[in-house]
Amino acid sequence: MDRKRKHLLRLGAGVAAGLGAVALTWTGLAANAEEPAAxxxxxxxxxxxxxxxxxxxxxxxxxxxxGDGTPFERQRCGGSVLTETVILTAAHCLEIFDSPDEMVVFSGSVDLESDDLVETAVADFHIAHDYNEPVDLANDWGLILLDEPIDAEPIDVGTEPEEFDVLETAGWGNLGDDTYPAVAQRVEVPFVSDDDCEAAYGDAFDAQTMLCAGDLENGGIDACDGDSGGPIMAEEDGELILVGIVSWGDGCGVAGSPGVYAEVADFNSAIDDVLDDWS
Incomplete structure (x- = not known):
């Protein structure tokens, strides 16, 4: 299964077909809802x-x-601000929605219970045309067009595939014990080479569209269900840049099974094409 969570929405796209023994357990969407929905x-x-x-x-x-319920109860995935009206997230986070009016974006605070949290309606969304090609969960990216601008700082996006020492990710996902935090959590994870990730996942890993991070030897640090769609970041010239999107993995924090992320540098131009259409 993907990094789906128990709760569908911090889950993900569901059990990916043809992955053999690999259970993609955290592409999940929602953190707090009941299914379906180191x-x-x-x-x-x-x-x-x-x-x-x-x-x-x-x-x-x-x-x-x-709809009804608190933001903590309704939150399903993460995302990253590209412009004041556009959010980048995972495709598998968007495919559970039938229309834009079913979803909202929460911004303004890392605390889903904060009075400063802002809830913004969605005008449109786009799922990558080549999502799930050439393998399940390849090109796991999508864009959200907000109904109105939000007061949030955009993140710069990495433009070239690179190898890193340490990456950083954050979100409201499963803490590893089937509980979900109101305050977003963050963690630093070692970069894992394409060769090592392919050794872990075989043909389920697509080096062109994915990158990996985690503690291969010890496990214990990772994104998990409900973090899907959120950023994985690298430091460049003292600033954090976006290099990937939380996508899937075999379990959460399991030794030998790193987290897998959509590699943003691979689809930068495709993102720009959608932004041009929306401008």
């Missing part, structure tokens, strides 16, 4: 990380259902 020196709570500070990731937003 090792080394790396900091560990997300699984194995710590609460994010207010303002630490001003581009981090939540995606959830419109």
């Amino acid at each position: 090792g080394g020196d790396f900091e560990t709570k997300i699984v194995g990380g710590e609460p994010a500070a207010e303002g630490q990731y001003p581009w981090l937003v939540g995606l959830g259902y419109a």
Whole structure:
């Protein structure tokens, strides 16, 4: 299964076909709804990380259902602000919605219970045309067009595939014990090479469209169900840039099974094409 969570929406696209023994357990969407709907020196709570500070990731937003219930109850995925009206998230986070009016975006705070949290309606969304090609969960990206601008700082996007030492991810996903936090968690994870990720996942891993991160030897630090769609970031010239989108993995924080992320550098131009259509 993908990094789906128990709760569908922090879940993901469902069990990916043809992946053999690999269970993609965290492409999940929602964190708090009922279905359907460390090792080394790396900091560990997300699984194995710590609460994010207010303002630490001003581009981090939540995606959830419109309607009744608190934001904490309705939140399903994460996302990253590209412009004041456009959010980048995972395709598998969007495919559960039939129309834009079913979803909202939460911004303005890392705390889903904060009075500063802003809920914004969605005008349109786009799922990558080549999503699930050439393998399941390849090109796992999508865009959300907001109904009105939000007051949030965009994140710069990486434009070239690179190898890193340490990456950083954040979100409201499963803490590894089937509980979900109101305050977003963040964690630093070692970069995992394409060769090592392919050794872990075989043909389920597509090096062109995916990248991996995690503590291969010890496990214990990872994104998990409900973090799907959120950012994985690298430091460049003292600033964080977006290099990937939380997508899937075999379990959460399991040794030998790193987290898998959609590699943003691979579809930068496709994102620009959609932005041009929306401008």
